Amino acid sequence: MSKPIIATASLAGCFGCHMSILDIDDRILQLIELVEFNKSPIDDIKTFTKQCDIGIIEGGCCNSENVEVLKEFRKHCKILISLGECAIMGGLPAMRNGIPVKECLEEAYLNGPTVGLNAEKVMPNDAELPMILDKVYPLHEIVKIDYYLPGCPPRADLIWAAVVALVTGDELNIPYELVKFD
Numbered sequence: 001m002s003k004p005i006i007a008t009a010s011l012a013g014c015f016g017c018h019m020s021i022l023d024i025d026d027r028i029l030q031l032i033e034l035v036e037f038n039k040s041p042i043d044d045i046k047t048f049t050k051q052c053d054i055g056i057i058e059g060g061c062c063n064s065e066n067v068e069v070l071k072e073f074r075k076h077c078k079i080l081i082s083l084g085e086c087a088i089m090g091g092l093p094a095m096r097n098g099i100p101v102k103e104c105l106e107e108a109y110l111n112g113p114t115v116g117l118n119a120e121k122v123m124p125n126d127a128e129l130p131m132i133l134d135k136v137y138p139l140h141e142i143v144k145i146d147y148y149l150p151g152c153p154p155r156a157d158l159i160w161a162a163v164v165a166l167v168t169g170d171e172l173n174i175p176y177e178l179v180k181f182d
């Protein structure tokens with residue numbers, strides 16, 4: 001029997017949520033028995049080679065590439081999970097949302113304390129760079145999201161319980177202590 005297929009991605013996040021996936025420790029061996037991984041930083045598969053059952057996304061959308069990747073995941077995954085506060089509500093990167101983009105860029109590249117490293121005060125302008133968005137968007141404002149796993153990062157036990165329930169079809173029964181919102 002074929003195994004359910006999982007894909008994961010990190011958008012505007014810090015990879016902490018992916019670290020939390022790996023924090024399931026030796027249950028990773030059980031996970032490999034239960035599922036097959038497709039596009040994911042975990043196995044370094046960079047493009048979808050199959051339609052997937054579950055897509056797990058960390059991080060919100062801060063630039064045009066994030067939006068492209070998110071839409072690609074929605075297209076290739078039956079179920080899409082928003083993993084962690086950055087994906088669910090923008091998280092730390094969304095601290096810039098109250099500041100105009102022009103001001104953010106000027107602080108980063110012209111006026112901020114690290115500008116000494118950019119002696120010529122060049123604003124990144126390569127045509128291949130993704131366009132920065134006007135603000136950082138949570139995933140559900142761009143595509144339909146099926147499930148949300150909160151936390152910064154969500155606990156490994158929460159991720160484990162949710163993934164096992166989804167792939168086995170068992171009822172999801174998460175003790176309150178496993179869920180955190182910070």
Ligand code: SF4
Nearest residue numbers: 013014016084085086
């Ligand atoms: Fe990192 Fe927390 Fe955002 Fe996850 S929710 S990507 S751990 S900052």
